[in-house]
Amino acid sequence: MEPSTSRFSEPAHDTVETDVLIVGGGMTGAGIMRDLALRGIHSTLIDRRDLCAGASGGNHGLLHSGARYVSNDRESAVQCRRENVLLRRLARRCIEPTGGLFVAIDGDDPDFAAAFPQWCSVAGIACELVTPDEARRLEPHLSERIIAAYRVDDATVDPFRLALQHVAHAGSLTGSSYRPHSDLIAFDHDNDQLTSAICRDSRTGALLRIRARQFVNAGGAWAGRIAQLAGCPDVHLRYSKGTLLISHDRLTNHVVNRLRPPADGDILVPGGTVSVLGTTSLRIDDPDLAVPTVAEVDRNIAEGAMMLPVLATTRYLRAFSRVRPLLPAGDDGDDRHAVRGFALYDHQGDGLTNFCTITGGKLTTFRLMAQQAADLVAARLGNTTSGRTDTTPLPEDDSCRWTEPGAAPRYWHLAGNRDDMVLCECEMVPQSAIDEIVRCAPGAEEEMTLEAIALRSRAGKGPCQGSFCGIRIASYLYDRGHYRDRTGLQHMRDFFNERFKGMRTVIRGPQAAQMELAEALHCGVLGLDALDDEDDRDPLTQRLETGATDD
Structure with missing residues (x-):
């Protein structure tokens, strides 16, 4: 590959360094992060949105026995059987x-x-x-x-808790870090190697340069686009x-x-x-x-x-x-007949010696996919430690426990704190859960969005789909000083918009009445539908922006 730098000329605000940069916060990316950490290798995991924002978080949550694939994809069936047994134990x-x-x-x-x-x-x-x-x-x-x-x-399987615990364990082992909202926009090259990646914060627009020795593309359905940014056109999906x-x-x-x-x-x-x-x-x-x-x-x-x-x-x-x-098959027939295997590209044929892509597969086989990618990366780094994800149990982390159905009311009851107000009544999520998530959950930030909090808890998962708790949690975050201006209302609007995307095709019967109530609250009372109109701001927005309070 010709010596070059990225054609992206705008200077990055900050630069960080890591041994390995992993692009893609699905289960495979989180699995690679933990696998490398168990070998003593520091990594940084980035995603343009958040953990499990793609197929890893948008599936049945089925840990396959392999039986679904026995008629047409025996290799995937056997892989699922083996990984099912391992994950149940670990x-x-x-x-x-x-x-x-x-x-x-x-x-x-x-x-x-x-x-x-x-x-x-x-x-x-x-x-x-x-x-x-x-x-x-x-x-x-x-x-x-x-x-x-x-x-x-x-x-x-709960893919969100699984991913969170993988990231938390990697962080505890090597100080490896996870950066959500990091949109990869360019790579820097030097001869046959990538030297750094340029990322843009999708919320603030701030640029970050991440220098690394090895780069892993675990971008799922977006893996082909990521590979093209690195100058590798051979990943077709x-x-x-x-x-x-x-x-x-x-x-x-x-x-x-x-x-x-x-x-x-x-x-x-x-x-x-x-x-x-x-x-x-x-x-x-x-x-x-x-x-x-x-x-x-x-x-x-x-x-x-x-x-x-x-x-x-x-x-x-x-x-x-x-x-x-x-993965593309030899014919262009029904995708249900496609094999569910995965592929690891080392990209040496593209002239790169420190970039690889792992793609295809499914949630049940993520650990195996991560292991094979980590084997390649470790060998390139000269690290001879064998992978241990097939024998090392995944430790629990309190900050990851809130995604478990029924956990929030159980922990709230055991604590016996009458001042710990319940903010989400459908799933009984108390304010102490929100405090812990904002403070120390993997991917915690100074100003977490409601969507990020919902991903790390059961908030918004019940019958009202966040119609009430979205308002309560946002209000609580304002009271605690996490939200201080108009952006908190924007987080609330974005959260409700995301909920509505999933509700609009099932608005029938009782769910239709639920939507009528939600519209009255969010538009009629809060005026979130007019939030972008700077010249006609609702009174609540004006008071927040001016810092006005009741005497």
């Missing part, structure tokens, strides 16, 4: 061992159902035949039309958009899978007090344009209701879409 507080059911209903291909146990056996996956009556005893909402059922070792729904209630105790080739609405995953239904698959050209549609929501519900009729009448809180980064 990250227990992030995993709920729900078990799973695969059920076929009248009209499904009987040959597929009959071949399923043999496919599982070849992949080494435990599979137990149960009668339809036994399946309905385990899950009463199952259809009366079931003709076959099998139990497997599926589980559920397919973008498969999946749309999922979150129900008001937990409808099953097991993960329930349709026993057929993968299709829309064929998995229901319990998670805490809710369930997640999905997913569709649609090829798109731009991963930034993944939004749910009413047609996709209706399709998921109609298909899901065939195996669980209750899904036709249940209340849904929100829908969301994320993008699966798929």
Whole structure:
């Protein structure tokens, strides 16, 4: 590669140094950070938004047994089986061992159902035949039309807590750091190496130069764009958009899978007090344009209701879409038939010796992906320490505990502090949780957004979807001095806008009434819809900006 520097000429405000810069705050990026730290290597992890902002945080939360892939992707099935066993042992507080059911209903291909146990056996996956009556005893909402059922070792995982604990552990081991809101805009080159990355703070516009010895691209669906910034055009991905729904209630105790080739609405995953239904698959050209549609929501519900009729009448809180980064296959067919493997690019063929890309895969295989990337990086640094993520339990960190469903009311009750006001009544999140998150959670900042706080807690996850607690938490942060001016109202508006993105396709029945109330509060009372109009500011904004207080 020709000696060069980035064409970005605007000077960076500050410069920091690290051994390894990891771009992408999904589970793979967080996993690489911890893997390197266990080898004594310091790293800096950046993301243009926040942890698990892409596919890592936008999925069912399913820790695959591997059974879903036995019919068409045996390698991924075996990888999932092995990683499932490891994560259950090493990250227990992030995993709920729900078990799973695969059920076929009248009209499904009987040959597929009959071949399923043999496919599982070849992949080494435990599979137990149960009668339809036994399946309905385990899950009463199952259809009366079931003709076959099998139990497997599926589980559920909290990706947010998992990522937070990985980042916290890396920080405690080597002082490695995480920087959210850091948008990578350029690299500096020197012959066959990258020397630094230029990042822009997406909130303030401030520039930062990060110098590193090794650079890792763990950008998920955006990995191709990141590689191109480094001058590497060889990372090609397919973008498969999946749309999922979150129900008001937990409808099953097991993960329930349709026993057929993968299709829309064929998995229901319990998670805490809710369930997640999905997913569709649609090829798109731009991963930034993944939004749910009413047609996709209706399709998921109609298909899901065939195996669980209750899904036709249940209340849904929100829908969301994320993008699966798929490795290109030899044909241009249905993305559901694409393998779910991953690829590690060392980019030496592009003339770089200190840049690599890890992409593809899925949440269940993140640890394996991180290990392979960390092996390459460590070898390039001359570090001969073997990876230990397959034997070292993930330690707990109090600042990461607030994402666990039911944890907040339990901790609040045990503390017995009557002055610890509950700010989110749906999920019983007290002000002490907000204090701890703002003070020391991974990615904590001087002025955390409401969205960042919600990612690190259960705030905004209940039936009102933050309509009330968003106001209460923002008010509390003003009282505590974390918010001091107009930006606090902007954080509130942005939080409600993000909530609305997921609610607008499920505004029906009780959720429609909820939205009417939210609009009255946010627009009629607070005037957040007019917040950008500088010449017609609402009285509350004017008082905050002038520092006026009541006598």
